[in-house]
Amino acid sequence: MSRLIKHHLFWPGFALVALVVLNTVARPRFIEISVQHGALYGAPIDILRNSAPMMLVALGMTLVIATRGIDLSVGAVMAVSGAVALTIIDGSDSPGSVGTVLIAILVGVGVSLILGVWNGFLVSVLKIQPIIATLVLMMAGRGVALLITDGFITTVTSDPLKYVASGHLLGLPFAFFIWVAAVAVVSLVERRTALGVLTEAVGINPEASRLAGVRATGIILGTYVVSGGLAGMAGVIYSSNIMAADANAAGELIELYAILAVVLGGTSLAGGKFSIAGTVIGVLIIQTLESTILFLGVSSAQSPVFFAAVVVLVVLIQAPAVHRAARQFVQRRSANVPDITPGTEVAR
Amino acid sequence: MKKKFLAGVAIASAMTLFLTGCGSGSDDKASGSGGGGDVIKVGFAQTGSESGWRSANTDSMKKAFSKENGFDLVFNAADNDPAAQIAAVRSFINQGVDAIVVAPIVEDGWDDVFKEAADAKIPVILEDRTVSSDPSLYATWIGDNFEAEGEAAGKWAADNVGTAPTKMVVLEGTTGSSAANDRATGFDKAIAGSKITKIDSQTGDFTRDGGKKVMEGFLQKYGKDGIDLVFAHNDDMALGAIEAIKAAGATPGKDIKIVSIDGVHDGMQALADGEINYIVECNPLLGDDAAALVKKVIGKETVEKANFAKDGAFDQEQAKAALPTRAY
Known part of the structure; x- marks a missing residue:
């Protein structure tokens, strides 16, 4: 039991389960899953499906943060990729053909990879502070997306594109398989090869890892390229979900939610050790929390405060200082010692 | 390694040129000469x-x-x-x-x-x-006049839907914006006394994505048979709600009726296609x-x-x- 509690995923997992329980108690409908048109349907399924864009973005963000970096441009990259892909489909003679959609997605993600190279170049070669380097694209990217769509919301009708976000495979949302595949590939590459260790080494001590022969430049550059590519795919899913390229709203503030998800999952913003499983749980917590706001009927004016309060709670239950205080409290009670001066460390 | 990298940079800069190229030329900053006479x-x-x-x-x-x-x-x-x-x-x-x-x-x-x-x-x-x-x-x-727009939308809902008991959900605009506040005020005023009950209301931030997500949540919460009417503070949220209603296996415009405000092209198209029931224009x-x-x-x-x-x-x-x- 105590080993379970000490596991780094225990508290994030606990928070997620607690939210699901809270929703189910408030409205038992929450957990109900029915079959509709041969596919599973229900609030948990919606959460798995709607998680896709944030999941991809947070996955890339985890790697970037592990190298002591940050990528603020992901939301803007989403907007650019969606704008590029949908403009291609909109301008094509056969918007409904699988070929057109595949090309559009490839070009959209390709442009995002190039934007990732740009970020990585600024950070790893020119050594610009990541927050500033990616801020450039965060602001410029949305402008580029607006230029591509001419300031309008580009709406398309295309069944293959619709399938990306709204289609089903084996009764489950296709978008769910996209993020599961992305998580699996990144986990395999990072954890089954030395890349993960090297990434963490760069994040823990760049200078020491350089002296040890780690090519930090390439590794850092690579994480921004991965982050850009994943954000590009997220942009395609976002656009597919609404069947439109909304350059103003696509991926707005997602960079901050992705950072939040990474932190909720137990990865430190100081870089170094990272947890992909933690990030997955972090994203699911945020998505479930958004459903919670709807299910509990929290009013629009109060929902940001509610959201923040829950986030603070989740962060607090993970904090070592809080654990220590809780242990002290329990020990004091069981030992029946009437007073320990505040601030005294109890020997462990 | 280095060569590959430079190639990447070259592609990136070429791409930037291409991107700026294809979207340019939208604003013409016309400026006239000093007018004389009655001009x-x-x-x-x-x-x-x-x-x-x-x-x-x-x-x-x-x-x-x-x-x-x-x-x-x-x-x-x-x-x-x-x-x-x-x-x-x-x-x-x-x-x-x-x-x-x-x-x-x-x-x-x-x-x-x-x-x-x-x-x-x-x-x-x-x-x-x-x-x-x-x-x-x-x-x-x-x-x-945002309030008058809300009132017109509410009047239509009260006259055409509100004659029978109706359960309505609202997709609000950005919290605190005058458009969202005034449209809500006008609508609520107009449906007072009708058989429409507002069962839930949440912000969709005036975006399609927001409208779709909130509507999905409402459909999960109340079931597709538990909602009869949607009032969306703008067309984009209504368009998002249409996608959510279709995904839930119901027909927008029939099983669940939609009233919206704005009159942008995509909204008017959905209205003509029978997926929205009434749109008040924001001219x-x-x-x-x-x-x-x-x-x-x-x-x-x-x-x-x-x-x-x-x-x-x-x-x-x-x-x-x-x-x-x-x-x-």
């Missing part, structure tokens, strides 16, 4: 070109303030940069225009430049949005009314401090008829 020289400081609504608004203003109508228009679009917009108004003053029309990007910070205009005896006419300055600093305002074609106001102000006629544009409304048949000739 009225007007400076118009537009917010930018952030939406389809705004583009239609700009077109309408340019048409109304044309040479044929006796105007010489100096047009500026500030790309939603408040400082650039104030600079534009200042340049209008220096050019000695006869009147200044502003669609203010932000409410605050106008006192100084409006005082400068007053000193130069140039009247200021506000269009679309308002400012926090003292009303004595501008001549008049012309724009849309961007303010040009003619604004031009008439400018003439009155310059002719020293008394005008109302606030002027509301006429907002039309469309049901499905009217949308089919109106779509081919819509200006936006």
